[in-house]
Amino acid sequence: MAFSSGSTGGPMANINVTPLVDVMLVLLIIFMMTAPILSYPIDIDLPQRSLNPPPTTVEPPPPIRLRVDASGQVFWNDSPTPLSALRNMMETEVQRDVNNQPTLEIDVNEDADYGILAKVLASAKNAQMIKIGFVKK
Template identity: 80%
Template sequence: MAFSSGGEGPMADINIIPLCDVMLVLLIIFMVTAPQLSYPIDIDLPQAAPPQIDRVEPPEPIRLRIDASGQLYWNDSPTPLSALRNMMESEVQRDPTNQPTLEIDTSEDADYGVLAKVLAEAKNAQMQKIGFVRK
């Protein structure tokens, strides 16, 4: 028992700090000396082979230019807006999984309505790769 220096009588509390220290040391000793409870099992796992990927070269991109007057140029040849959808659909039908990229180059003075019509035609023709050329 511990004694108090100024009080009514002896203090009857047990100091458990040394008891906790001893218990923690014993726990660590038992954890270190306990045998491993796992047993190794030999398993023959299949080895991964590198995947064989057939790389398909992408087709040449389609260059579509819109000048300031609203004239369309399909790969540098003048094209009317009415024929644009048929040309896009024929490009998509060649290989739907490997479509060419439609690269749209517009003049700074071009009408936005023409560009909106071109984008609508590309969407209706199911073109998936559309890009804009920056200067």
């Protein structure tokens, strides 16, 4: 007898989980198909392998220390600099030696306006600066 349990003769109290498993498998397939669509690609310029690497005996230039304080004032190697002059100064540094650029070390106060940092980074990008780092204190 399919509906009796042992010798008691009463109905079985087991739950049929087959429909539940079927629904879960369908949901799993739906989520697996939609998950790759939700990712957004980010363009990154990765370094390419070179068969002839540049000589490493060249001494790197001293880094440029760029500091943004809480009031939004920008300091180029500890001297106050207007934001409008940054791009020209960066372009001058890049043009000295395009293959051996100085590292731009940016130190930003945590209370500084993000718009100032965005303008500094835009100036660095427009000046073709490659080596940009952030200083954490």
